[in-house]
Amino acid sequence: MALHLEEIVVDCRDRVALARWWQAATGWQVVGEDSDATELAAAPGHTPSILFVEVAEPKRGKNRLHLDWVPGDQQEEVERLVSLGASRVDIGQGSTSWVVLADPEGNEFCVLAAR
Structure with missing residues (x-):
């Protein structure tokens, strides 16, 4: 069985602002958005996408x-x-x-x- 990378999830304090920043940084498109998450991809149907999900906690320490x-x-x-x-x-x-x-x-x- 092989795995396919579908999306990368980024926890953040302000998902809309951070997704918009990454959209400007990458040139990727918003391909999904609801009250809980914003998803960017190079084009609709392209993977992996980056999914920004709002969380209450701030980032602590270096990313793993x-x-x-x-x-x-x-x-x-x-x-x-x-x-x-x-x-x-x-x-x-x-x-x-x-x-x-x-x-x-x-x-x-x-x-x-x-x-």
């Missing part, structure tokens, strides 16, 4: 799981994401080829150098 993104131009993309509200994060990565950022709610993600 994070997303890695590969842009065409790493430096340009990092600058764009920071201008949208991402922040640079030092999680002890030292000198690496990737840049660690956090979204407006503090969820870390990496922007990799083009492969």
Whole structure:
């Protein structure tokens, strides 16, 4: 039996605001929304999607799981994401080829150098 990754769930304090931020960051579309969750995907029917679910608790500590993104131009993309509200994060990565950022709610993600 094989598994297929359907969606990545992000717990957040303000699901609408965070989903809109990620929509601006990725260019993905809102493909589902109700009173409990907002879902983004590259296009309708494409997976995995990212599902933003509102929770009462704030984020605590470093993420145990994070997303890695590969842009065409790493430096340009990092600058764009920071201008949208991402922040640079030092999680002890030292000198690496990737840049660690956090979204407006503090969820870390990496922007990799083009492969």
